[in-house]
Amino acid sequence: MDNWKLKEHPQLSRNNIVAVVVLDGWGEFKPDKYNCIHVADTPTMDSFKKSAPGRWRLLRAHGSAVGLPTEDDMGNSEVGHNALGAGRIFAQGAKLVDLALASGKIYQDEGFNYIKPSFETGTLHLIGLLSDGGVHSRLDQLQLLLKGASERGAKRIRLHILTDGRDVLDGSSVGFVETIEKDLAELRGKGVDAQIASGGGRMYVTMDRYENDWDVVKRGWDAQVLGEAPHKFNSAVEAVKKLREQPNANDQYLPPFVIVDENGKAVGPIVDGDAVVTFNFRADRMVMLAKALEYEDFDKFDRVRFPKIRYAGMLQYDGELKLPSHYLVSPPEIDRTSGEYLVHNGVRTFACSETVKFGHVTFFWNGNRSGYFDSNLEEYVEIPSDSGITFNVQPKMKALEIAERAKKAILSRRFHQVRVNLPNSDMVGHTGDIEATVVACKAADEAVKIIIDAIEKVGGIYLVTADHGNAEDMVKRNKSGEPLLKDGNIQVLTSHTLKPVPIAIGGPGLPDDVKFRTDLPNGGLANVAATFINLHGYEAPSDYEPSLIEVTDD
Ligand SMILES: O=C(O)[C@@H](CO)OP(=O)(O)O
Numbered sequence: 214m215d216n217w218k219l220k221e222h223p224q225l226s227r228n229n230i231v232a233v234v235v236l237d238g239w240g241e242f243k244p245d246k247y248n249c250i251h252v253a254d255t256p257t258m259d260s261f262k263k264s265a266p267g268r269w270r271l272l273r274a275h276g277s278a279v280g281l282p283t284e285d286d287m288g289n290s291e292v293g294h295n296a297l298g299a300g301r302i303f304a305q306g307a308k309l310v311d312l313a314l315a316s317g318k319i320y321q322d323e324g325f326n327y328i329k330p331s332f333e334t335g336t337l338h339l340i341g342l343l344s345d346g347g348v349h350s351r352l353d354q355l356q357l358l359l360k361g362a363s364e365r366g367a368k369r370i371r372l373h374i375l376t377d378g379r380d381v382l383d384g385s386s387v388g389f390v391e392t393i394e395k396d397l398a399e400l401r402g403k404g405v406d407a408q409i410a411s412g413g414g415r416m417y418v419t420m421d422r423y424e425n426d427w428d429v430v431k432r433g434w435d436a437q438v439l440g441e442a443p444h445k446f447n448s449a450v451e452a453v454k455k456l457r458e459q460p461n462a463n464d465q466y467l468p469p470f471v472i473v474d475e476n477g478k479a480v481g482p483i484v485d486g487d488a489v490v491t492f493n494f495r496a497d498r499m500v501m502l503a504k505a506l507e508y509e510d511f512d513k514f515d516r517v518r519f520p521k522i523r524y525a526g527m528l529q530y531d532g533e534l535k536l537p538s539h540y541l542v543s544p545p546e547i548d549r550t551s552g553e554y555l556v557h558n559g560v561r562t563f564a565c566s567e568t569v570k571f572g573h574v575t576f577f578w579n580g581n582r583s584g585y586f587d588s589n590l591e592e593y594v595e596i597p598s599d600s601g602i603t604f605n606v607q608p609k610m611k612a613l614e615i616a617e618r619a620k621k622a623i624l625s626r627r628f629h630q631v632r633v634n635l636p637n638s639d640m641v642g643h644t645g646d647i648e649a650t651v652v653a654c655k656a657a658d659e660a661v662k663i664i665i666d667a668i669e670k671v672g673g674i675y676l677v678t679a680d681h682g683n684a685e686d687m688v689k690r691n692k693s694g695e696p697l698l699k700d701g702n703i704q705v706l707t708s709h710t711l712k713p714v715p716i717a718i719g720g721p722g723l724p725d726d727v728k729f730r731t732d733l734p735n736g737g738l739a740n741v742a743a744t745f746i747n748l749h750g751y752e753a754p755s756d757y758e759p760s761l762i763e764v765t766d767d
Pocket residue numbers: 237238288289290291348349379380498639
């Protein structure tokens with residue numbers, strides 16, 4: 214049995230009201246016209262910086278600091294919130310899949326052996342995000358899986374691609390499709406009947422999250438399973454090129470398409486007896502499709518046909534729901550998260566965001582586990598997001614509503630921890646609309662102000678940080694940091710970044726002698742949990758990454 218009892222902190226008192234604010238996609242970067250946080254009016258976040266180094270500092274939020282394979286891997290919400298909530302660094306999906314592919318273990322484990330019998334007479338379908346972004350999936354992993362599966366008996370393979378443009382540059386979809394087409398042609402040369410069967414842009418087809426808009430998943434289902442879509446092409450390269458010619462076309466939002474043969478028949482609907490693998494390792498944007506593929510009882514949309522298939526996820530996406538029940542690689546075992554410790558010690562928590570980030574401060578925070586640890590001590594509030602829009606048209610999103618709910622929770626004095634995610638800088642940053650992103654950053658800053666004002670009123674403490682960079686750099690740069698021009702134009706960066714993120718602490722409840730330690734220069738997101746556990750008046754579990762704060766006696 215785990216010992217859940219936390220030791221009382223020798224100097225810090227219990228029962229403080231602590232606001233934990235995560236600005237999504239808010240990194241630190243030099244002043245620059247493509248740094249939307251710098252351009253925006255952000256007096257609250259700026260004021261924190263003045264209290265450096267004692268109460269403001271930077272944290273690492275990418276690469277090994279969050280369990281990613283290399284230092285070239287940008288941070289993302291899943292690994293960022295996992296680290297923030299769990300207080301330790303776990304080798305993450307991207308890395309675990311790399312290892313399983315390199316050792317060949319992926320082909321020996323339960324998941325692959327479960328789908329394999331279908332190779333005899335059925336088709337192997339691979340559904341996922343086609344890019345080398347490394348946030349949800351990776352092209353090289355797909356290439357290895359294609360090769361490995363065909364060498365192990367898959368004779369007919371159909372690929373259902375989702376174009377990216379969010380973790381990689383817009384327009385890069387064409388190159389990725391060309392690359393994978395070469396691999397498929399090689400397989401055909403070896404007698405494997407392999408081709409792309411359907412596709413669509415990730416934000417419009419399949420990869421919705423937290424049940425914001427089931428139509429997104431339905432559009433994918435119709436193309437992937439039923440073989441039906443408004444656009445039909447004979448090749449995927451042609452599909453992506455043609456669809457990108459439409460006004461305002463964007464890789465993230467390409468409409469669904471199916472590939473048809475010379476008779477106009479879809480080349481790869483999913484039918485009884487087939488095997489299906491969703492090859493994204495990241496959970497949030499695959500859970501909805503996993504439910505549609507796995508659940509007998511399902512009422513989110515009319516599936517028309519529910520084929521009897523053998524389905525495996527690249528990973529198991531939800532540890533609480535055990536979904537999907539079959540998977541190729543075991544997910545990181547993110548156990549004993551801060552939330553679980555807090556409920557065992559009677560600390561009451563309120564968590565809130567709007568739909569598009571709701572699972573970040575609940576599901577990811579709790580180690581990819583849905584639901585409460587203890588519903589008597591926790592309350593999670595989801596503010597419905599707008600759906601069917603790109604957030605540059607609504608850059609303020611629900612920041613004000615989130616802040617007002619947090620304020621109410623703080624002023625009620627019913628909770629010790631009030632935790633929110635403010636999505637603006639990330640969600641609008643991903644649209645690549647620089648002007649709108651400036652508005653978004655200002656809105657997030659105003660929300661922070663509302664929350665710290667409430668903390669001021671109740672004599673509480675705040676901890677404000679971020680999960681990774683995004684809005685602080687909106688342009689692709691060369692090695693010397695200058696914008697990298699293409700045909701004389703800048704290339705807008707829609708993705709996250711490798712930049713560090715700020716963390717600030719303060720509030721009337723924070724004793725004057727509490728400061729950031731100076732001996733953790735490489736501190737990262739995983740050091741945050743021990744820090745707020747201290748602010749709640751407890752010592753962190755001994756295997757957590759060390760707390761960032763110390764109580765000085767000068
Ligand atoms: O939108 C998403 O899925 C990712 C980018 O791919 O962003 P975040 O990690 O911030 O959720």
